[in-house]
Amino acid sequence: MEEPQLKRINKFLSEVGYCSRREADKLIEAGRVSINGNIPEKGTKIGPNDLVAVDGEIIKNTKEDFVYLAFNKPVGIVCTTDTSVEKNNIIDFINYSKRIFPIGRLDKPSEGLILLTDDGDIVNKILRASNNHEKEYIVTVDKPISQTFIERMAGGIYLEDLSKRTKKCKVEKLGTYKFKIILTQGLNRQIRRMCSYLNYEVQTLKRVRIMNIKLDIPEGKYRELTQEEFTELRHLISNSTKTFEASKLKKGRR
Numbered sequence: 482m483e484e485p486q487l488k489r490i491n492k493f494l495s496e497v498g499y500c501s502r503r504e505a506d507k508l509i510e511a512g513r514v515s516i517n518g519n520i521p522e523k524g525t526k527i528g529p530n531d532l533v534a535v536d537g538e539i540i541k542n543t544k545e546d547f548v549y550l551a552f553n554k555p556v557g558i559v560c561t562t563d564t565s566v567e568k569n570n571i572i573d574f575i576n577y578s579k580r581i582f583p584i585g586r587l588d589k590p591s592e593g594l595i596l597l598t599d600d601g602d603i604v605n606k607i608l609r610a611s612n613n614h615e616k617e618y619i620v621t622v623d624k625p626i627s628q629t630f631i632e633r634m635a636g637g638i639y640l641e642d643l644s645k646r647t648k649k650c651k652v653e654k655l656g657t658y659k660f661k662i663i664l665t666q667g668l669n670r671q672i673r674r675m676c677s678y679l680n681y682e683v684q685t686l687k688r689v690r691i692m693n694i695k696l697d698i699p700e701g702k703y704r705e706l707t708q709e710e711f712t713e714l715r716h717l718i719s720n721s722t723k724t725f726e727a728s729k730l731k732k733g734r735r
């Protein structure tokens with residue numbers, strides 16, 4: 482049994498989302514990891530005050546430095562940080578003690594999962610369509626769903642302002658009027674516009690998953706991401722592209 486507050490170095494690197502335990506062991510064997518400036522052996526344990534570095538760069542548990550929230554947005558709440566313009570805004574509704582901002586958007590008539598943080602570095606890694614991060618929605622429409630509708634939605638819909646089709650996606654019929662759709666894009670009102678192109682009108686739209694984070698909280702409530710969720714999230718975005726816009730958010734500019 483490990484001593485209280487001590488953990489193996491490979492477990493630490495995994496928990497903070499830097500790499501898997503197996504990858505950490507390879508880094509240690511290659512002499513690329515240091516503890517307080519010294520090269521450790523595989524299996525070495527560290528305490529909360531030890532400084533761990535990989536290739537000379539100090540590794541911190543960023544989850545302890547930033548806020549990461551999962552929120553079940555009700556219909557009618559607007560995903561904006563401009564509290565002076567919009568009365569029913571997400572920031573005033575949550576009323577969190579620190580300055581946070583939503584990662585992406587959900588339309589005012591839509592509901593479901595949205596993430597909020599004060600870590601600007603993570604924002605566009607999650608949002609950029611080129612990174613192929615999945616977002617899952619449950620949608621109901623105004624008339625019976627045909628197989629043609631499912632196939633055309635999955636194959637991509639031509640949107641005039643894009644002058645091209647939306648990316649292929651996963652679509653599954655769940656009932657006469659209900660379907661599930663998994664997108665890797667985040668276009669403005671994308672699902673509603675795709676449905677409208679096929680002469681369907683969205684009645685309800687709920688986001689139930691963002692990557693590995695699932696909606697599991699009551700409407701209007703929020704919770705912090707678990708350590709396990711955060712670790713997996715960091716793994717999933719580890720090779721994602723960052724953008725200039727994300728760096729602006731990190732510095733607090735909008």
